Amino acid sequence: MSKGPTKIGIAAVERETGLPKDTLRMWERRYGFPQPERDEHDERLYPADQVEKLRLLKRLVDQGMRPGKLIEASIETLGEMLQARQAQTIDCPDAASRCNSIVELLRLHRSEELRRTLQQTLLKQGLQAFVVETVAPLNTLIGNAWLRGEIQVPEEHLYTEQVQNLLRSAINAQGGGQRPRVLLTTFPDELHVLGLLMAEALLVSEGASCVSLGTQMPIANIDSAARAGDFDIVALSFSAAFPGRQAVDGLTQLRAALPDGVALWAGGRAIAGRRDAIPGVSIITDIRETLSALEAWRNANAA
Amino acid sequence: MSKGPTKIGIAAVERETGLPKDTLRMWERRYGFPQPERDEHDERLYPADQVEKLRLLKRLVDQGMRPGKLIEASIETLGEMLQARQAQTIDCPDAASRCNSIVELLRLHRSEELRRTLQQTLLKQGLQAFVVETVAPLNTLIGNAWLRGEIQVPEEHLYTEQVQNLLRSAINAQGGGQRPRVLLTTFPDELHVLGLLMAEALLVSEGASCVSLGTQMPIANIDSAARAGDFDIVALSFSAAFPGRQAVDGLTQLRAALPDGVALWAGGRAIAGRRDAIPGVSIITDIRETLSALEAWRNANAA
DNA sequence: AACCTTATTTGTCCAGGACAAAAGGAGCTC
DNA sequence: GAGCTCCTTTTGTCCTGGACAAATAAGGTT
DSSP: OOOOOSEEOHHHHHHHHOOOHHHHHHHHHHHOOSOOEEOTTSOEEEEHHHHHHHHHHHHHHHTTOOHHHHTTSOHHHHHHHHHHHHOOOOSOHHHHHHHHHHHHHHHTTOHHHHHHHHHHHHHHHOHHHIIIIIIHHHHHHHHHHHHTTSSOHHHHHHHHHHHHHHHHHHHHHSOOOEEEEEEEEOOTTOOOOHHHHHHHHHHHHTTEEEEEOOSOOOHHHHHHHHHHTTOSEEEEEOOTTSOHHHHHHHHHHHHHHSOTTSEEEEESHHHHSOOSOOTTEEEEOSTTHHHHHHHHHHHHTOO | OOOOOSEEOHHHHHHHHOOOHHHHHHHHHHHOOSOOEEOTTSOEEEEHHHHHHHHHHHHHHHTTOOHHHHTTSOHHHHHHHHHHHHOOOOSOHHHHHHHHHHHHHHHTTOHHHHHHHHHHHHHHHOHHHIIIIIIHHHHHHHHHHHHTTOSOHHHHHHHHHHHHHHHHHHHHHSOOOEEEEEEEEOOTTOOOOHHHHHHHHHHHHTTEEEEEOOSOOOHHHHHHHHHHTTOSEEEEEOOTTSOHHHHHHHHHHHHHHSOTTSEEEEESHHHHSOOSOOTTEEEEOSTTHHHHHHHHHHHHTOO
16 A cells, blocks of 8 residues: 655645645635745645645635635535535435446456446447446546545546547447538646537537547637637537636637637536526536427527 | 737736746846836836747757746747757658648648548548557647747637647547556646646557546655555656656655556657656656566566 | 756745725615 | 616636756766
8 A cells, every 4th residue: 555655745735736836825825724834944844634624725726715714614514515405316226226236347457347237238229328328427426535534546547548438439339420510629737528428418419510529629729619610519528627717708709709609518517507598508407408409409490 | 800908917918827926026136137117117018029038948848958048038039948848750651741741731720631531541540550650749749830830729729629639539448457457647736738648549449448537746746556456567658848856856755655556647849858867667668668577567467 | 078066047936015906885876 | 677887706727036956968087
């Protein structure tokens, strides 16, 4: 169980928590937390528990809470707040039990069985049902387990890889289709690719013609790519971890840049909560709505 | 042609070039470059050409050059140095012409034709030849075009997506096999996934049992995952953009953590140049060597 | 050439000050 | 009570200039 050094420097904390060095120093100056020790040359050394608390703080702050109100709370309290705020319930009990057993495989690192089980579920359900009734609830379940600290980075990556292989195979198997032409991507700070692949899978299986640029596309480039490729729709995906404000800002900016004839769709947990609609942007709260949005577009644009 | 603002702040420069704010200020203090303008509140505003030069500087410094020697050179000179240092030639003229036409499709955003062409090439060549004779030279070609500024972010992402779809389909199609069990991943700052997929494709097609954790896995987690999963080999991939020293450091650390019985393989442009061997780590200079390394392992471990 | 020692270069950290953008609240009107 | 404006507090980011250790180069000796 080789763990890293128990005390880490400020640069490492920035890497691990995503909090800039300046902010770390400022919080210390203002609130007295974190309170790192110092090494022989007076440089900050953060113990693991403080880093863990910082990680939780970051997530809550990204959700719109204010650091000043949170900073005194214990790690446990913060963990509960995160769960209360994020925990999603899975409606269908059938899906829940199926997914729970998959998470169990994941936790035990049974990678081969995991692959087989996912593969079989896909074959049995078909692509659309697989995305809606298996992948979506699994994402929620795994997100919750992650918050509770029940699964770690390697498990989460393993899951992502396996699902990615399946979805990409399925997408690849369906040849490119007709209208609408959809450009899929995410904003620069968004690394999660599954939302994008789920949407692409649904759209492609309804005969839409999709081009994905993967994650992390600068806004100016999204605009130029959309113009160059004669697209009807630009679709963006936001994971739960993505800061909501940044999403709204970016969408506003992109909407202003894009030609009027191009629709802009945005989906994912980060914006699902937002009540403030952005003019000219379609918010997709649930992955299922992707299909109705497609149908609506086709009705509106029937030549 | 909506381009972003022509002058950008220090945080944006850090994001775009990868140079920390502290370093940007230090270079300015020491060398007089960059020499950003200031906005009304005395904050640095970097013009686009300085940012471009910084981007080139970063790459050269990552390769081991020293900033003090480079800082006065012009953008053109720096570009030439980069090419002289990196530019790879593609040996086989047949592969070169095939790949050039693919790059042409990419540049024209002919995504559907690109998909079809790649798909057909894969079918014609078979998986192994496709990886070795098409994907590898294409990566080189596209890397060079990128250095010359001939292709942009969206093209590069589009290419990555398409190849990823193909390779993942192919990998997914081959069921999991026998020994050795190989764990594939990259270090935290490495985002490029193609090298990993290429290696996985080659290994799987020779019947090895591969588990990929995708990119960005912290070293401590690589170690624990390798122990938990009964792996024979841990394989890491490093793109040309990855700082060579960081690769060597990380490999040394990981080697020390891993049990002796587990082999450690490292491949990719970032370490291909390094002459300094790391004890207990197999350096794979060319993607083709993956196959001979596998054969060697099987010979050595024939029970 | 191989090795040790000394100089130089370079990146990262620190403190503490400043201020703008965002969020919260107070008071007002309809 | 919803919507509005104006004011206050909170918060993050940027600034300067100093310090120093780690990495690299250069010089000297065997």
